[in-house]
Amino acid sequence: MNTGVRITAFAAALAAAFGTAYAVGQGMDPVVAEAEPARHGGHTDEGQGEARGGHDGHADQSRGAQSAPGGLQVSEAGLRLDLETQRVEAGRNTELRFAVVDDKKDRHVTAFRREHGKELHLIVASRDLTTYRHLHPVRAADGTWSVPVRLPEAGGYRVFADFTPDTKGARGLTLGADLAVSGPADPDPLPAPSSTATVDGYEVTLTGGLRPGTGSELLFGVAKDGEPVTDLQPYLGAYGHLVALRSGDLAYLHVHPNGEPGDGTTQPGPEISFTATAPSKGAYRLFLDFRHEGKVRTAAFTVHAGGPAAERTPADGDAESGHRH
Structure with a gap:
């Protein structure tokens, strides 16, 4: 094969390789973010x-x-x-x-x-x-x-x-x-979805869920001994802080509540409202920090954004979520 033919053949192979890579890239969805017991x-x-x-x-x-x-x-x-x-x-x-x-x-x-x-x-x-x-x-x-x-x-x-x-x-x-x-490692499976979590005698209920690509409300209700908690205390300038981590790669979302203490409309419980957008379909773990009686506690939930799992009713029962210091 002469030099001109070899160069032509190489160029054709290179073009084919780039074409394949482009096709694979076009087939992948981009990840875009828009506006059992948990030992935590x-x-x-x-x-x-x-x-x-x-x-x-x-x-x-x-x-x-x-x-x-x-x-x-x-x-x-x-x-x-x-x-x-x-x-x-x-x-x-x-x-x-x-x-x-x-x-x-x-x-x-x-x-x-x-x-x-x-x-x-x-x-x-x-x-x-x-x-x-x-x-x-x-x-x-x-x-x-x-x-x-x-x-x-x-x-x-x-x-x-x-x-x-x-x-x-x-x-x-x-x-x-x-x-x-x-140390000896024995990873736990992702806790099952549940609409309730208990921590230190508090029961926290979750209404709503995550949706991929669009905002949705997550409403948390806090109760103690069966009675709604109406005197939550500010923690870092808010009645609640929410972190969501995507199962698999631990993509991180820190979501601030709708309203803040002293704004004239936000009440100190029993409900804490957030608006969040999931960056993709999949399972997420939600961690809600709230303060009451001088102590910060964390309630944890597993939710699914999009797909068949998100359409099912959350499993009955509480997801116990002890808060260790």
Whole structure:
């Protein structure tokens, strides 16, 4: 084969390869986010703060669409989550240390906007979505963050840093990194869907569900000893905070409630309303934080967005969701 023929043949093969890749890409749906017992808990700081609106780009869906759910990337917009503590031992108290790094300047970020009373919110969740922690670490002057944590079960975990840099034009980000918890691992199956969850004598009921690509209301009702709770206390400037994690890849959504304390219309219970949009069909685990009698508790639910599973009536019975500190 002469040189001209070989070049022609190579070009044809290259064109065919690109054509195949394009066809495969066209066949994939993009992931787009728009406007058993759960061992979870562990709020290290229950301080209150004033709500300051949404977290652009990482789950406050009242501010419009975003390109993808948060937490799937360790680096975005030139910032990187540097998880110094990458492995801990199950059942032992450990200091979790990390920093947000500006890759262009090659230094730690030290200026953050306060969102709901905190510069940064840290979420730690097991891959099987049965252990959950909402933590508030402390930042040192050099930009290193630290927080004590005790994780009960061995296995794979994901750490989410939810923050907004204090720079002009900065948007909110959620960066994620993997954390290994050593010890004998025996992952649990995803808890079955249920419309009720109990924690510390409180019963929380869920009305509504997630829908892919469109907003829908999630209404949580809180009761204790069979009586509606009408004196919920503000926690980080709201009567409730909701985190949704997608089963499989742990795509992260942090959804803020409809209304806030002191706005003249929002009541301190028994109901807490949210509007959320699922980025895709699939199973999700919802974690609702609420404060009452001076203590923050977390109720957990499994829901399905879209597909046949979402059309079925949730299984009867409570999903027990103990809140550990």
